[in-house]
Amino acid sequence: MFSSNYTNKDDASIWEDFKAGDRSALSYMYFRYAKLLMLYGRKISEDHQMVEDCIHDLFFELWKKRERLGSTDSIKFYLFKILRRKITESLRKKKDYIxxxxxxxxxxxxxxxxxxxxxxxxxxxxxxxxxxxxxxxxxxxxxxxxxxxxxxxxxxxxxxxxxxxxxxxxxxxxxxxxxxxxxxxxxxxxxx
CATH class of the missing domain: 1.10.10.10 (Winged helix-like DNA-binding domain superfamily/Winged helix DNA-binding domain)
Known part of the structure; x- marks a missing residue:
């Protein structure tokens, strides 16, 4: 699953480790927040596969762009905001936004x-x-x-x-x- 090294760390420290390229920080964030993100995403769209794809894209893009990301003291909030934006964009692309x-x-x-x-x-x-x-x-x-x-x-x-x-x-x-x-x-x- 994920490293227990992060269970006692605050979000700002975990985020900085992630930005520095620590893959265990990425794993920790994924296993800690993926289910919550899925629940939230399903409230925005009933297309569960699209929501799951958006979550995977979110983590993939975060990893790719990690060195350019700003700081945060609330990883959950940061992820929710990005997911909401990604789902909205995806719905618009699919013309299901109506x-x-x-x-x-x-x-x-x-x-x-x-x-x-x-x-x-x-x-x-x-x-x-x-x-x-x-x-x-x-x-x-x-x-x-x-x-x-x-x-x-x-x-x-x-x-x-x-x-x-x-x-x-x-x-x-x-x-x-x-x-x-x-x-x-x-x-x-x-x-x-």
Whole structure:
């Protein structure tokens, strides 16, 4: 798998080792982030093979260009941002970009929906949760996913989505308030 030399290092140190040509740093980054990148990529596009290809291209190109790369203190954020750009470019090239918004919305809806529904066994509750998620716009769904499922910080989300930091905080606050209110109105308890 990957070297345990990196488990106690911070991202900035791992990144510098990678840029210096350390193949074990590349392996560590791949094994640590590939699955998360795949999950995130599948929220953007339902074409799983294209997402996988984009991830492989991402690591290949990073290795090729490593000496010219800048510094980072968050490898995960850096990789998410590049992957998002690569998938968007690939969708545009395939002329599938027109349906991107629809698949984007449904991808995020299914992801959040499945995780919530797994905790609910009652068909009525399942229907109420689906209704709630349909009330969220694609931006709200993506921010919720990046915050709670990908574990990104508000500033990282803002940079990734080209938004102001305060706007991300506002969207999160309003969305969480909306979710809580809806769940309380329909007597649905959630572990968070």
């Amino acid at each position: 349906s991107h918004e629809e698949s984007h919305v449904s991808g995020f809806a299914r992801s959040v929906e499945n995780q919530i529904i797994d905790k609910q066994t009652d068909k009525e509750r399942q229907s109420l949760v689906e209704s709630l998620l349909l009330q969220l716009n694609d931006n709200q769904r993506e921010i919720i996913h990046l915050k709670f499922y990908a574990g990104l910080k508000n500033r990282e989300i803002a940079d990734l989505l080209d938004m102001e930091h305060q706007s991300v905080k506002n969207v999160l606050f309003r969305t969480i308030t909306k979710i809580r209110k809806y769940l309380q109105q329909h007597d649905i308890s959630m572990p968070w």
